[in-house]
Amino acid sequence: xARGYNRLPLAAALLAAASSANAGISIPAGDWTLxxxxxxxxxxxxxxxxxxxxxxxIGTGLLPNVLAVSGSTRQxxxxxxxxxAIDPGGYTSHxxxxxxxxxxxxxxxxxxxxxxxxxxxxxxxxxxxxDAILNDMTLLGVGTGAPAAGAAGNATTTLGxxxxxxxxxxxxxxxxxxxxxxxxxxxTVGVTQPYNTIVALAGPTGGATxxxxxxxxxxxxxxxxxxxxxxxxxxxxxxxxxxxxxxGVTTAPTGYSFSTSTGLAVTGSVAKGSQTAxxxxxxxxxxxxxxxLTGYYYNGSGVGTTGVMDNGLSSTGQKRDSDGGYVQxxxxxxxxTKLGFAYGVSKLEAASGDTFTNYKNExxxxxxxxxxxxxxxxxxxxxxxxxxxxxxxATTNTVxxxxxxxx
Amino acid sequence: xxxxxxxLVLVLSGCAQLMNGQAQPVLVKDANQHIMFTTCNGAAEGWxxxxxxxxxxxxxxxxxxxxxENAQGGFRSMTFQCKK
Numbered sequence: 302x303a304r305g306y307n308r309l310p311l312a313a314a315l316l317a318a319a320s321s322a323n324a325g326i327s328i329p330a331g332d333w334t335l336x337x338x339x340x341x342x343x344x345x346x347x348x349x350x351x352x353x354x355x356x357x358x359i360g361t362g363l364l365p366n367v368l369a370v371s372g373s374t375r376q377x378x379x380x381x382x383x384x385x386a387i388d389p390g391g392y393t394s395h396x397x398x399x400x401x402x403x404x405x406x407x408x409x410x411x412x413x414x415x416x417x418x419x420x421x422x423x424x425x426x427x428x429x430x431x432d433a434i435l436n437d438m439t440l441l442g443v444g445t446g447a448p449a450a451g452a453a454g455n456a457t458t459t460l461g462x463x464x465x466x467x468x469x470x471x472x473x474x475x476x477x478x479x480x481x482x483x484x485x486x487x488x489t490v491g492v493t494q495p496y497n498t499i500v501a502l503a504g505p506t507g508g509a510t511x512x513x514x515x516x517x518x519x520x521x522x523x524x525x526x527x528x529x530x531x532x533x534x535x536x537x538x539x540x541x542x543x544x545x546x547x548x549g550v551t552t553a554p555t556g557y558s559f560s561t562s563t564g565l566a567v568t569g570s571v572a573k574g575s576q577t578a579x580x581x582x583x584x585x586x587x588x589x590x591x592x593x594l595t596g597y598y599y600n601g602s603g604v605g606t607t608g609v610m611d612n613g614l615s616s617t618g619q620k621r622d623s624d625g626g627y628v629q630x631x632x633x634x635x636x637x638t639k640l641g642f643a644y645g646v647s648k649l650e651a652a653s654g655d656t657f658t659n660y661k662n663e664x665x666x667x668x669x670x671x672x673x674x675x676x677x678x679x680x681x682x683x684x685x686x687x688x689x690x691x692x693x694x695a696t697t698n699t700v701x702x703x704x705x706x707x708x
Numbered sequence: 709x710x711x712x713x714x715x716l717v718l719v720l721s722g723c724a725q726l727m728n729g730q731a732q733p734v735l736v737k738d739a740n741q742h743i744m745f746t747t748c749n750g751a752a753e754g755w756x757x758x759x760x761x762x763x764x765x766x767x768x769x770x771x772x773x774x775x776x777e778n779a780q781g782g783f784r785s786m787t788f789q790c791k792k
Contacts, residue, residue, distance in 0.1 A: 306742055306744065306765050306766050307764070307765055307766075307767065338780075339780075340780065364780070369778075369780055406780065407780060426779040431779065435777065435779055435782070438751065440751070440782050441751035441782050442751060470779075482774075482775070485772075528772070528775070530772075537755070588755070588756035588759065591756075591760075593754065593756045633752075636726070636727050638726075638729060638752065639752045639754075671752055672730055672731065672732075672752040672753065673726075674730045675731065675732045675733065676749075678750045679726075707749050707783065
């Protein structure tokens with residue numbers, strides 16, 4: 302009988318107990334298949350920010366190190382699975398810091414069946430903008446956000462393209478339903494942990510905060526994607542969105558007072574009730590003959606920039622509009638090295654009460670990613686980031702050299 | 709001179725290694741049903757390389773049976789069936 306496939310290398314001819322999980326080390330354990338997987342990465346990062354001396358750091362990139370244990374089984378006609386992961390960062394800047402910081406990004410279980418879909422409960426990557434970061438070529442590199450000289454602290458990661466092309470999906474507690482894959486179409490809807498509005502990470506200083514999460518309601522997130530293949534062209538299109546009530550909005554303080562009995566206190570903050578933040582995005586990725594072109598755009602109100610609900614409100618509690626996106630082109634050389642270029646921008650518009658006129662964070666990234674072995678990638682990146690606030694520009698250049706091992 | 713020659717040998721051997729990147733393999737999951745499994749994890753590979761490997765493996769095209777993705781490290785896997 303004629304074979305419908307080409308002869309494969311002997312070493313790869315049999316796949317014992319191949320699971321749908323991706324981890325590198327698979328352990329049959331009774332009814333369960335346990336997988337141990339993860340990432341180890343380190344980069345030499347040289348950064349020159351405006352008004353500062355050059356900074357040299359050695360640490361983790363956009364991903365921390367990861368050790369994940371997952372398991373899957375079939376019980377009572379249901380696929381049951383779980384993942385628990387710990388994520389140590391690589392940065393330290395002084396002695397006696399216990400080896401740096403650590404995150405705990407994933408801890409969820411799921412159950413379902415191919416016929417009707419999957420329900421997931423626990424902490425995992427947020428639903429909104431998840432495809433934006435998964436398609437970012439700097440996900441396993443460095444991108445923006447390298448620490449300044451002497452300021453690495455216990456940082457766990459850099460920022461990649463976060464805040465310069467898309468908003469971070471973050472790792473959120475959630476209850477989500479994902480449909481079966483229907484000829485390439487798949488959708489996920491879920492309720493997720495509501496976030497407070499903060500003034501942090503990036504963007505213009507100042508702004509109102511919210512301290513009561515979503516009040517009596519969670520955040521609502523959803524996404525839909527369609528994978529297609531037409532002869533030599535393959536790709537994916539996707540949309541996603543998020544809506545969340547912001548309860549307990551409080552305007553920015555106008556001053557400070559100090560008392561020897563109570564210490565420092567802010568003054569002038571006024572309660573402003575609640576707001577509702579909304580954001581949507583759309584993206585597409587096309588691949589042909591070694592080339593891959595990706596385009597992405599988002600538009601929101603009250604959601605802020607860089608992180609979900611970061612800098613989303615003006616000093617008087619009004620919603621700021623934000624939008625942005627990125628384009629990215631990659632090409633795989635005959636040596637299997639992937640070369641890539643990306644341009645991204647995130648913008649935040651001033652609202653009533655703001656003293657700045659506009660905020661824009663742009664980046665250009667040139668990257669080379671080489672598969673030294675099937676589990677080790679070498680990475681070289683140059684990143685140019687330009688932040689414009691009220692028409693004043695500040696440019697940061699970063700060169701990163703290092704590698705990442707995944708198993 | 710010895711130092712220069714040693715450095716040159718190291719650089720050239722390093723470059724030779726860099727010219728020979730290793731792709732993640734395609735594995736046979738079910739030979740009778742022509743079902744295959746591959747991964748395209750990491751920074752150098754992506755869904756495009758998973759699709760390219762499936763195209764090269766199957767003489768008459770393929771059907772995607774399952775794709776999985778985990779954001780922790782860009783883990784991607786694809787199970788596909790070669791058309792007979």
